[in-house]
Amino acid sequence: MIPVVSAPTERAVNLADVARLAGVSPATASRALGGHPHVAAATRERVLRIADELSYVVSPDASRLAGGRTGRVAALVPHLSRWYFAALVDGLAGALRAAGLDLLLHPVGDADDRVEYFRRLPARRAVDAIVTVAFPVDDAERERLEGLDVTVVAVGGQVGSHPFVTIDDEAAGRQAVDHLIHLGHSRIAMIETLDPEQRGDQPAGRRLAYERALADAGHPLDPDLDCTVEWGGEEGADAMARLLGLRHPPTAVYAHSDEVALGAVRTLRRAGLRIPADVSVIGIDDDPLAALTDLTTVHQPVREQGTLAGHMVATALSGSDPGPGIVLPTRLVVRGSTAPPRGLR
Amino acid sequence: MIPVVSAPTERAVNLADVARLAGVSPATASRALGGHPHVAAATRERVLRIADELSYVVSPDASRLAGGRTGRVAALVPHLSRWYFAALVDGLAGALRAAGLDLLLHPVGDADDRVEYFRRLPARRAVDAIVTVAFPVDDAERERLEGLDVTVVAVGGQVGSHPFVTIDDEAAGRQAVDHLIHLGHSRIAMIETLDPEQRGDQPAGRRLAYERALADAGHPLDPDLDCTVEWGGEEGADAMARLLGLRHPPTAVYAHSDEVALGAVRTLRRAGLRIPADVSVIGIDDDPLAALTDLTTVHQPVREQGTLAGHMVATALSGSDPGPGIVLPTRLVVRGSTAPPRGLR
DNA sequence: TTGAAAGCGCTAACAA
DNA sequence: TTGTTAGCGCTTTCAA
Numbered sequence: 001m002i003p004v005v006s007a008p009t010e011r012a013v014n015l016a017d018v019a020r021l022a023g024v025s026p027a028t029a030s031r032a033l034g035g036h037p038h039v040a041a042a043t044r045e046r047v048l049r050i051a052d053e054l055s056y057v058v059s060p061d062a063s064r065l066a067g068g069r070t071g072r073v074a075a076l077v078p079h080l081s082r083w084y085f086a087a088l089v090d091g092l093a094g095a096l097r098a099a100g101l102d103l104l105l106h107p108v109g110d111a112d113d114r115v116e117y118f119r120r121l122p123a124r125r126a127v128d129a130i131v132t133v134a135f136p137v138d139d140a141e142r143e144r145l146e147g148l149d150v151t152v153v154a155v156g157g158q159v160g161s162h163p164f165v166t167i168d169d170e171a172a173g174r175q176a177v178d179h180l181i182h183l184g185h186s187r188i189a190m191i192e193t194l195d196p197e198q199r200g201d202q203p204a205g206r207r208l209a210y211e212r213a214l215a216d217a218g219h220p221l222d223p224d225l226d227c228t229v230e231w232g233g234e235e236g237a238d239a240m241a242r243l244l245g246l247r248h249p250p251t252a253v254y255a256h257s258d259e260v261a262l263g264a265v266r267t268l269r270r271a272g273l274r275i276p277a278d279v280s281v282i283g284i285d286d287d288p289l290a291a292l293t294d295l296t297t298v299h300q301p302v303r304e305q306g307t308l309a310g311h312m313v314a315t316a317l318s319g320s321d322p323g324p325g326i327v328l329p330t331r332l333v334v335r336g337s338t339a340p341p342r343g344l345r
Numbered sequence: 346m347i348p349v350v351s352a353p354t355e356r357a358v359n360l361a362d363v364a365r366l367a368g369v370s371p372a373t374a375s376r377a378l379g380g381h382p383h384v385a386a387a388t389r390e391r392v393l394r395i396a397d398e399l400s401y402v403v404s405p406d407a408s409r410l411a412g413g414r415t416g417r418v419a420a421l422v423p424h425l426s427r428w429y430f431a432a433l434v435d436g437l438a439g440a441l442r443a444a445g446l447d448l449l450l451h452p453v454g455d456a457d458d459r460v461e462y463f464r465r466l467p468a469r470r471a472v473d474a475i476v477t478v479a480f481p482v483d484d485a486e487r488e489r490l491e492g493l494d495v496t497v498v499a500v501g502g503q504v505g506s507h508p509f510v511t512i513d514d515e516a517a518g519r520q521a522v523d524h525l526i527h528l529g530h531s532r533i534a535m536i537e538t539l540d541p542e543q544r545g546d547q548p549a550g551r552r553l554a555y556e557r558a559l560a561d562a563g564h565p566l567d568p569d570l571d572c573t574v575e576w577g578g579e580e581g582a583d584a585m586a587r588l589l590g591l592r593h594p595p596t597a598v599y600a601h602s603d604e605v606a607l608g609a610v611r612t613l614r615r616a617g618l619r620i621p622a623d624v625s626v627i628g629i630d631d632d633p634l635a636a637l638t639d640l641t642t643v644h645q646p647v648r649e650q651g652t653l654a655g656h657m658v659a660t661a662l663s664g665s666d667p668g669p670g671i672v673l674p675t676r677l678v679v680r681g682s683t684a685p686p687r688g689l690r
Numbered sequence: 691t692t693g694a695a696a697g698c699g700c701t702a703a704c705a706a
Numbered sequence: 707t708t709g710t711t712a713g714c715g716c717t718t719t720c721a722a
Contacts, residue, residue, distance in 0.1 A: 012699095014698095014699055014700085015699065015700060015701095016699075016700095024708075024709085025708065025709045025710075026699085026700075026701090026709090027700095027701075027702080027708075027709060027710075027711095028707085028708055028709075030700065030701060030702090031701090031702095031707095031708090034701085038707060038708085039707070039708085040707060040708085043707080043708085055464055055465060057465050058699085058700075059410075059471065059698090059699055059700070060406075060471055061405070061406040061407075061409045061410050061415070061471055061698090061699080061700090062406075062410055062698075062699035062700040062701085062714090063699080063700055063701075064406050064700090064714085065404075065406050065407055065410055065698090065699080065700070065701090065713095065714045065715065065716090066699075066700040066701040066702075066713080066714055067700085067701055067702065067713090067714065068700070068701055068702090070406070072449075075450075079435055080425065080431045080432070080434055080435040080438065081428070081431055081432045081435045081648065083426070083428065083431075085431075086425045086426055086428075086430075086431035087425070087426045089425055089450075090424055090425040090426045090452070093425065093450050093452045094452060094454075097452055097458070102449055102450075102451075103449065103450040103452075104417075104447055104448065104449055104450075105420075105434075105438050105447075105448040105449075105450050106447075107435070107438045107439060107442055107448075109439075113442070119400055120400060120402050126404065126405055126406055233633060233634070233636065233637040234636070237637075259633075259634075259637070262634065262637040262638070263637055265637075266637050266638070266639065269639075288578060288604070289578070289604075289607065289634045291578065291579070292578040292582075292604070292607040292608055292610075292611055293607065293611070293638060294611065294614075303426065359714095359715060359716085360715065360716060360717095361715075361716095369692075369693090370692070370693045370694075371693090371715090371716075371717090372692075372693060372694080372695095372716095372717080372718080373691085373692055373693075375716065375717055375718085376691095376692090376717090376718095379717080383691060383692085384691070384692085385691060385692085388691080388692085403715085403716075404714090404715055404716070406714085406715080406716090407698090407714070407715030407716040407717090408715080408716055408717075409698085409716090410697090410698045410699065410700090410714090410715080410716070410717090411697080411698055411715075411716040411717040411718075412697090412698065412716085412717055412718070413716070413717055413718090691722105692721105692722080693720105693721085693722075694719105694720090694721080694722095695718100695719090695720090695721100696717105696718090696719085696720100697716100697717095697718095698715105698716090698717090698718105699714105700713100700714090701712100701713095701714090702711100702712090702713095703710105703711085703712085703713105704709105704710085704711080704712100705708100705709080705710075705711095706707100706708080706709075706710090
């Protein structure tokens with residue numbers, strides 16, 4: 001019986017197809033594609049040409065199953081809706097993509113997610129590397145991660161002794177507080193945030209900077225001026241309202257982040273106070289909105305941290321040494337929200 | 346010979362383990378886990394219990410290879426660094442995660458990425474579904490997508506006749522422009538953005554709203570008041586500067602997005618103009634920063650769109666009908682940046 | 691209702 | 707340098 005010519009369902013091109021057309025065995029084709037040694041130059045070239053013509057790309061699934069690599073990297077990230085995390089992931093995704101790696105997003109925002117995530121970790125073994133994105137990992141979690149035999153890279157923080165890319169939060173905080181001190185402020189309030197998820201040293205760094213900068217300048221530490229709230233613009237606004245209710249309100253405010261700072265700014269404006277004439281406000285991060293709102297802040301290269309972390313992952317996966325880690329510099333960006341004090345009354 | 350108890354290297358639990366402990370064949374275990382019919386209730390329960398005790402989770406790779414599902418969904422997204430995209434992805438990721446699905450991030454920001462991405466599409470077959478995140482897909486691309494035999498869902502836009510979640514951009518634009526008109530403005534400028542990547546109907550919708558609202562109100566359409574710039578706060582600021590240079594500057598500005606609007610606000614402030622006393626400004630989106638800056642805008646439920654899209658994907662993959670699509674309502678949010686006109690001089 | 695067997699696409703010994 | 711063989715962990719006919 002003559003076989004009916006059926007419309008070719010778009011079956012994906014596979015290794016066998018490439019091998020057949022190149023006139024070699026699948027094993028040789030695999031070696032050529034994988035860049036392994038011991039393949040004749042002519043053979044390799046032929047295989048690569050055929051593969052390219054067919055737009056062939058290995059099946060990550062099959063590859064992994066057979067003991068190879070998946071070409072996939074997981075990013076553990078608390079949430080994306082904040083600029084900081086999103087920009088970090090954006091940079092990471094770009095670098096991974098350029099390296100031919102796929103990014104799996106593993107949101108572990110709340111505590112339940114987190115517990116469940118680590119419980120199922122072994123099953124998540126389908127990645128070559130895990131990047132913790134501004135995600136403080138506790139010791140038990142770290143050990144689970146390490147038992148997985150995957151490359152671990154931290155960005156926006158550190159995890160054990162794995163390669164990392166981050167900034168020095170205490171240094172950034174010092175740049176901010178010292179700026180206020182240099183301007184002549186001494187009653188400086190701090191609006192610090194304590195994210196339930198953000199256990200870890202980042203808050204410690206920015207808080208430490210405040211305490212040490214004041215101490216170094218010989219200014220007293222007034223508990224009334226030390227506000228800790230949840231992260232967010234609205235929370236920053238509330239904190240500012242509380243500060244304004246003090247008998248001796250501050251002449252300057254050091255906020256944990258730009259968004260928190262903007263909340264404070266809103267409260268001040270609504271109270272009829274002028275910035276920076278009446279009160280100075282400084283944030284940290286240099287979120288794009290800081291430039292739009294003329295907010296003085298400390299710039300940290302966020303996207304770039306993600307990019308560098310992506311490079312590190314690619315380097316590590318290619319078998320090279322990514323190095324111990326990188327601490328990127330931050331810098332003060334003076335805009336229109338800070339000035340010398342003139343007294344609040 | 347008595348077998349030596351070897352330290353168990355943390356090998357992942359597999360189906361065979363579960364089957365063995367449950368006293369059934371791998372085939373039966375697979376059926377039980379997969380929720381297939383024709384499995385004795387007692388057997389199913391036993392298998393599930395064992396699996397749970399062992400924290401067993403199927404290997405997506407092996408499952409897919411064997412003809413099953415991957416449990417993975419790809420999100421095609423232009424970039425993450427803007428709040429809108431990030432919030433959309435955040436919602437999507439949350440819903441997928443709740444449904445036990447993994448999210449693969451496929452950034453296709455620039456034109457090269459895009460071409461390359463679609464060229465290699467067949468190889469990307471390792472997902473069950475693809476979600477286009479505010480990503481206008483052209484006809485050729487859509488056809489490639491459809492040849493892939495995966496579920497396609499669009500969020501923040503539409504793709505062919507695939508299920509979608511979006512807003513009505515023209516309606517949102519009307520809410521904004523009509524608000525200005527109702528306040529009594531007639532010289533209303535538009536700062537529209539034309540993202541090189543954002544071919545598609547979203548710009549059309551917001552622009553159309555402007556033209557129609559003015560026409561309906563009987564106000565003339567002054568080409569001088571129609572600015573088109575690239576997306577961004579700085580670009581919005583530049584556009585505003587140009588508008589201020591006109592012989593008859595506008596009394597109100599309708600911006601394509603909140604970030605663009607904030608750029609305009611900065612220019613106005615720096616020019617010594619008061620908002621809204623001298624000039625009214627309205628944006629669209631209700632980015633969190635709009636609340637912090639007292640910007641009047643039109644709210645669209647961004648995160649929720651992502652969440653709903655995730656539900657749709659889960660529904661479709663479970664074999665149910667996700668329905669044709671959803672258009673979510675937007676609403677005007679009046680804050681402090683709009684008021685009746687008083688003339689500019 | 692259950693089990694046996696085949697095979698998804700690939701890689702990595704081991705041979706040749 | 708290349709080919710042969712044997713799985714990776716799972717799902718799915720087909721047979722019992």
